[in-house]
Amino acid sequence: MSTPPPLAGGKNGPDALRPLLETALGALTEGAGTRGGPLPSGGPATVAIRVREAAGDLLPTHGTGAENALRTLVGAVAAGAADPADPLCAAHLHCPPLAIAAAADLAASALNPSMDSWDQAPAASALEALLTATLAAEVHGPGTGDALITTGGTESNQLALLLAREHAATRGHPLRLLTGANAHHSLRRAAWLLGLPEPVTVPAPAGVLDPAALDEALSELTELTELTELSGPSGPSERTGRAGRSGPAATVLVAATAGTTDAGLIDPLTDIADLCAIHGARLHVDAAYGAGLLFSDTHRPKLHGLERADSVALDLHKLGWQPAAAGILTVRDPADTRALDHRADYLNADDDTEAGLPDLLGRSLRTTRRPDALKIAVTLKALGRTGLGALVDQVCDRARELADLVAAHPRFDLYDKPAISTVLFRPTDADDEYIAHVRRTLLDNGTAVLGRAQLDGRRWLKATLLNPHIRTEHLTALLTLVEGTSHR
Ligand SMILES: *Cc1c(COP(=O)(O)O)cnc(C)c1O
Numbered sequence: 001m002s003t004p005p006p007l008a009g010g011k012n013g014p015d016a017l018r019p020l021l022e023t024a025l026g027a028l029t030e031g032a033g034t035r036g037g038p039l040p041s042g043g044p045a046t047v048a049i050r051v052r053e054a055a056g057d058l059l060p061t062h063g064t065g066a067e068n069a070l071r072t073l074v075g076a077v078a079a080g081a082a083d084p085a086d087p088l089c090a091a092h093l094h095c096p097p098l099a100i101a102a103a104a105d106l107a108a109s110a111l112n113p114s115m116d117s118w119d120q121a122p123a124a125s126a127l128e129a130l131l132t133a134t135l136a137a138e139v140h141g142p143g144t145g146d147a148l149i150t151t152g153g154t155e156s157n158q159l160a161l162l163l164a165r166e167h168a169a170t171r172g173h174p175l176r177l178l179t180g181a182n183a184h185h186s187l188r189r190a191a192w193l194l195g196l197p198e199p200v201t202v203p204a205p206a207g208v209l210d211p212a213a214l215d216e217a218l219s220e221l222t223e224l225t226e227l228t229e230l231s232g233p234s235g236p237s238e239r240t241g242r243a244g245r246s247g248p249a250a251t252v253l254v255a256a257t258a259g260t261t262d263a264g265l266i267d268p269l270t271d272i273a274d275l276c277a278i279h280g281a282r283l284h285v286d287a288a289y290g291a292g293l294l295f296s297d298t299h300r301p302k303l304h305g306l307e308r309a310d311s312v313a314l315d316l317h318k319l320g321w322q323p324a325a326a327g328i329l330t331v332r333d334p335a336d337t338r339a340l341d342h343r344a345d346y347l348n349a350d351d352d353t354e355a356g357l358p359d360l361l362g363r364s365l366r367t368t369r370r371p372d373a374l375k376i377a378v379t380l381k382a383l384g385r386t387g388l389g390a391l392v393d394q395v396c397d398r399a400r401e402l403a404d405l406v407a408a409h410p411r412f413d414l415y416d417k418p419a420i421s422t423v424l425f426r427p428t429d430a431d432d433e434y435i436a437h438v439r440r441t442l443l444d445n446g447t448a449v450l451g452r453a454q455l456d457g458r459r460w461l462k463a464t465l466l467n468p469h470i471r472t473e474h475l476t477a478l479l480t481l482v483e484g485t486s487h488r
Pocket residue numbers: 093151152153154155184186257258259260261286287288289315327
């Protein structure tokens with residue numbers, strides 16, 4: 001048998017990687033050149049044909065060799081990419097990763113620590129512990145809280161519900177989720193996954209959770225609670241204080257949003273935290289998008305009250321410029337994470353843990369887990385708070401500028417001033433159907449990637465600005481493109 005292909009790790013790994021990297025990087029350059037815009041032109045069928053032609057047989061009897069496979073497939077994916085590094089790629093919370101983060105992620109791939117036991121990740125797990133403490137302190141205050149690394153807001157929201165459910169269970173309560181109509185779809189799905197009752201939805205008429213409506217919903221749940229208690233087997237004597245906390249009543253988890261997916265708006269966090277305290281409800285804040293504002297002196301005050309949440313979801317693959325995945329769930333009370341404690345003899349036997357080997361299995365519901373902490377830690381250290389804050393300021397400034405351009409434009413309507421970096425707008429005279437058509441035309445042409453959102457009973461085009469290199473000329477180019485497509 002011939003020699004097996006070289007490995008990425010070990011003393012010789014870097015030397016084996018170097019020429020392959022040259023090939024891969026060359027294919028990236030070439031692919032971006034072929035594409036020439038934010039998206040490949042021609043739509044899904046055309047792209048699929050191009051990929052099929054370039055790929056050929058994906059499991060040939062005899063392989064084509066590293067050089068050929070890298071060049072053709074990396075090249076095909078790059079040529080057909082929706083590239084968030086292109087200033088006109090602005091549909092989703094899909095950020096262009098920083099080169100520094102991608103470089104660190106390559107090192108992580110080469111070393112391949114697995115975060116499910118210490119003997120697979122000695123230093124990586126120690127670094128992860130430092131990072132999670134740093135991020136928990138950033139959200140909840142110095143020396144406070146803990147954090148878990150996740151694959152993103154979806155997993156963070158699931159974990160938040162799970163931890164809340166288990167926390168409620170220790171007091172004999174079922175959990176009831178209460179969200180705004182503006183909450184991310186993953187919360188409802190998490191409630192379904194965890195077997196929770198149908199969530200209570202509070203209206204968000206202006207795109208944010210309305211505190212008066214929340215107060216009313218919480219009072220109603222509390223009232224139901226009292227009725228259950230009075231008629232229930234345990235009776236009123238079981239009542240231990242605030243009605244919402246007592247008897248067979250449900251514990252309510254309020255899930256607020258800091259940075260809604262559609263409009264980038266921030267729920268009134270202080271009011272919500274006050275109401276949760278009054279009604280004895282737990283608070284989770286889905287700040288998957290908005291938490292990045294913490295790094296900016298200018299924008300951090302918008303998150304006032306976030307520190308009071310029992311748990312917070314933040315995605316550094318949004319305002320954090322990490323390659324996916326870089327999700328975090330912080331908790332104010334580190335004891336909450338004990339719900340994830342779990343034993344598997346081969347990974348965290350009691351005697352190993354007693355002998356001092358850190359127990360990593362309880363840090364996630366996953367088993368094998370990538371060291372996403374490395375790229376995040378490298379980025380935070382390289383840029384520092386001011387470096388990251390400047391990137392946040394930059395995208396927020398450009399969003400405000402785009403909103404101003406839209407507002408001043410005779411043929412466009414603006415939804416609202418951006419709270420973060422999302423701008424919703426629509427051609428003044430277009431109907432909803434036509435707005436969807438404009439978006440798809442731009443996708444087909446490969447000239448711009450815009451999102452869509454349904455708000456106020458109307459459809460809007462959505463620009464989510466996450467590219468810190470975007471400039472005024474790109475914003476005007478974007479509006480010109482939309483205007484050019486808007487003529488029937
Ligand atoms: C992006 C986002 C999510 C989902 O996060 P993923 O990282 O895609 O799993 C959840 N909530 C909000 C508010 C988001 O912006």
